[in-house]
Amino acid sequence: MRHTLTTPRPGGAGVGFRIGLDVASVDDVRAALQRWGDRYLSRVYTAAEIEDCRRDEGLAAERLAARFAAKEAVVKVLRPRRDDPLPWTAIAVHRVAEGAPEARLSGAAAQLAQRDGVQSVEISLTHEGAIAAAVALATFADPTGGAA
């Protein structure tokens, strides 16, 4: 059996998609957390995300950094224009069954996804030492990937 994924090309066939990749420095996130505290948290992360990152000894900077990378990876697949407002909290990472991450879009992010005909956004995140990283994959029914 042969499986084929079709890249987004005008006039092409199949499912269109975009991918986004981003990395974040765990140390930068830890420094921001120490310097700005709740103001930093509330401007970037949802209450549920903060709760997901809470540990006995406080907030896990590497988990926050992975979520920040995921938000930016999703931004890359949403491709906002330079003047499109996009608060960081409009893209949230949630853990669903068996720990798999899920991107939840609201407000401006949901509107951007709708504008381009995004059908789904899948994410994967990781952290190792000082670096956190995430990749996002957006799928479109339109095989141009919303490029038109």
Place this chain on the structure above:
Amino acid sequence: MNDRIRRLVIEHARLAIAPADLHDDSDLYACGMTSHASVTLMLAVEEDLDLEFPDRLLTREVFSSIASIATAADGLRAVAGP
């Protein structure tokens, strides 16, 4: 306003260029500012100027240069009044 923003940019944006090479209209992202650094820059501007950027101003355009940040901040201060 621009000088005040410039000081905050130099302190928080973690640019890959020398401050002497930073102009009011320099593209901060092109100069090495990461997305995360744009968050800390925003928080620093808000603290320094005692204002808060509303969601409608959270655009790449607003945080792309000293001049654009200053314009946005001036607008917010004008609305807030003395």
